Amino acid sequence: MNSISGKKIILGVCGSIAAYKSAFLLRELQRADAEVRVVMTPSAANFIAPLTFSALSRSQVYMDMFPEKSTSMGTWHIDLGLWADAMIIAPVTASTIAKLAHGIADNFLTSLVLALRAPLVIAPAMDVDMFVHPATASNIAKLMERGVHVIQPEEGELASGLSGKGRLPEVDTIMKYMNDFFLGYHRDLAGKKVLVTAGPTQEPIDAVRFISNRSSGKMGFAVAAAAANRGAEVRLITGPVGLETPQNVSRENVGTAEEMFTALERNVDWCDVLVMTAAVSDYRAENIPDRKIKKDEFAGGKASVSLVENTDILKALAPRKGNRLFVGFALETDNVIDNAKRKLKSKSLDAIVVNNPRVEGAGFGTETNKVTIISGRDESQTDLPMLSKYEVADRIFDHILTLH
Ligand SMILES: Cc1cc2nc3c(=O)[nH]c(=O)nc-3n(C[C@H](O)[C@H](O)[C@H](O)COP(=O)(O)O)c2cc1C
Known part of the structure; x- marks a missing residue:
């Protein structure tokens, strides 16, 4: 044609x-x-x-x-x-x-x-x-x-x-x-509403310091850009990153894991597909003084911060899943596939995308990624070659379309 x-x-x-x-x-x-x-x-x-x-x-x-x-x-x-x-x-x-x-x-x-x-x-x-x-x-x-x-x-x-x-x-x-x-190969998500999370979260420990991770947000932003290019309406909830918003994507900035959760709660009913690429902190500081902790407040040259668990976002959102497709990301350094499969099952995901930051060119901050997609239906694995993060995102949506 x-x-x-x-x-x-x-x-x-x-x-x-x-x-x-x-x-x-x-x-x-x-x-x-x-x-x-x-x-x-x-x-x-x-x-x-x-x-x-x-x-x-x-x-x-x-x-x-x-x-x-x-x-x-x-x-x-x-x-x-x-x-x-x-x-x-x-x-x-x-x-x-x-x-x-x-x-x-x-x-x-x-x-x-x-x-x-x-x-x-x-x-x-x-x-x-x-x-x-x-x-x-x-x-x-x-x-x-x-x-x-x-x-x-x-x-x-x-x-x-x-x-x-x-x-x-x-x-x-x-x-x-x-x-x-x-x-219309690139418009095959027209009419779909895609919600994407990206980036790290920052958990304050006092008025000026925080605990975070090395997520650059690039994978999530690529997912948002690919979905928008394929015709979807896209909302992106992102932790603190230095990236430009892709064309035709509506963006909301958040800081902590709890803020990420609140933003998701507000948006989850709207979406058909949720892709969680954000590296959300599992823990936050139990007490956060609204001033800078002084060095001499700790005795004996040792400091500790008491941490409490954050809400498990995917678990908390599970009751609102309905017919929505939930896709998770897992970053594993050991027992990569087994750990990802466990997460896939325990969180009732439709698919999980696994990357291993120990592979050169994959994981945090890179322009490329090498991932395996595991299907929630039958745990079948699709190993993708090293691709740009945008191409990885495109392949994820190819997979998502087979799930619908
Ligand atoms: C013989 C010749 C061939 C060139 N071929 C290329 C090329 O294939 N790709 C490229 O990026 N620049 C090439 N350049 C350099 C560009 O012409 C130069 O960077 C120019 O400023 C580009 O201007 P433009 O981007 O406004 O067209 C070539 C230069 C010469 C002299």
């Missing part, structure tokens, strides 16, 4: 050696009956002439932020941002990725992206060292967290003569991605 037909698509082109492929992509999008407008960065004009695109698209090419002869009201970037059903930037360079990650609007293309109301797909193309550079990796992760769709580059021989990941995929691959994209 051709889901691209009739769609209004902005094709962005950046200054990459792969820019010539955009002309073929334009032809294929048109052949699939899309209405296409082309936007180029000024650098892209060093690689392919704007005339090629204007001739092929039979439309003007947008490149100058301040053209000498303007035929419109002057805010084309806004008009175009409202017009499109989707924008794809193929190829997108390391430089433009960095600008988009930081909201820089210094040319027509980057300004347009900030004004865009439609989904954005990017297809990075660059030399392998540029692609694996931590700056590029973290900029791409940032964009994915924000809900931008990334067509991963392919491995192979690069224009530089080097070999590795960085090649723009062939036009057929990009067309297939766009077809799946419009088909």
